[in-house]
Amino acid sequence: MRANPGKRMRANNSNGLPAYQRIQSGIRKRIESGHLRPGDAVASERDLAKIHQVSLMTARHALASLEREGIVERRRGIGTFVAPPKIHFNKLKSYTEQMASRSLTAGSKVLFARIIDSEHEAAARLSLPPTSNLIKLERLRHAAGEPFALETCYLNAVEFSGLLDAPVDRESLFALLERNYKVELGYADEEIDATAADPRIAELLAVPLREPLLRIRQVIYSTKGKATMYVLGFYRSDRHNLVIRRFR
Numbered sequence: 001m002r003a004n005p006g007k008r009m010r011a012n013n014s015n016g017l018p019a020y021q022r023i024q025s026g027i028r029k030r031i032e033s034g035h036l037r038p039g040d041a042v043a044s045e046r047d048l049a050k051i052h053q054v055s056l057m058t059a060r061h062a063l064a065s066l067e068r069e070g071i072v073e074r075r076r077g078i079g080t081f082v083a084p085p086k087i088h089f090n091k092l093k094s095y096t097e098q099m100a101s102r103s104l105t106a107g108s109k110v111l112f113a114r115i116i117d118s119e120h121e122a123a124a125r126l127s128l129p130p131t132s133n134l135i136k137l138e139r140l141r142h143a144a145g146e147p148f149a150l151e152t153c154y155l156n157a158v159e160f161s162g163l164l165d166a167p168v169d170r171e172s173l174f175a176l177l178e179r180n181y182k183v184e185l186g187y188a189d190e191e192i193d194a195t196a197a198d199p200r201i202a203e204l205l206a207v208p209l210r211e212p213l214l215r216i217r218q219v220i221y222s223t224k225g226k227a228t229m230y231v232l233g234f235y236r237s238d239r240h241n242l243v244i245r246r247f248r
Helices: 005-010 019-032 045-052 056-068 095-101 120-125 173-180 199-205
Strands: 072-075 079-082 087-089 107-116 134-143 146-156 185-196 212-222 227-236 240-242
Touching: 019 045, 019 056, 045 056, 056 072, 095 173, 120 134, 120 146, 120 227, 146 199, 173 185, 173 227, 199 227
Parallel strands: 087 240
Antiparallel strands: 072 079, 107 134, 134 146, 146 227, 185 212, 212 227
8 A cells, every 4th residue: 555645745844843743832832822721631632633634643642742741641531631730850940940941930938937046957968067047948839829849948047148038939049049149059969759748748738648749858059069058848749750861
């Protein structure tokens, strides 16, 4: 059997994009524009094949690739739906920047903001004496109307005097450090493990008690190699992906 030249031509559009990428681009644009929201149904493979005049296999490939990226989720026997947004940890970014990369607007609720001198582990992480005065800032991070993470940040209170007077509930902490204190952030050392939500965290993150969470301990350094901030974060595992590249 000879291949249909017309269908082969339709497999690419005028700018050379493969058909499955055209399908993906169309779905992404509808999500980014707000025409499709988390939980909304996406056109079926058969409908996409008909709309874009491609084979069923091409439409299936497009949806499978979007599913691997976490953009959609497929429910057997029901259909394909826009997945709840997930944040990908694959670069040193503020949480605000992470959210923006997924077309979300980050918000914060400040739960604790004070100078303390009794957090010995945090002081050690920042290479400071055990009873050093530290800024302790605990924030509930949210977007799209739901809580995503609970983060507690520690900074040297002497070096960052006045930070708690800044709008830490509305602005990226990275941006405040870079703009107000001329700190150039360079890299982070992270420890990552799994933990279960205790009663307080479960209530704050709106998850069941003992729900698995990602726990990340992060020491963020300036480009000069100075420990600038220690962050202890608890992240909903259903809203975050950890992306790792390994080399041999």
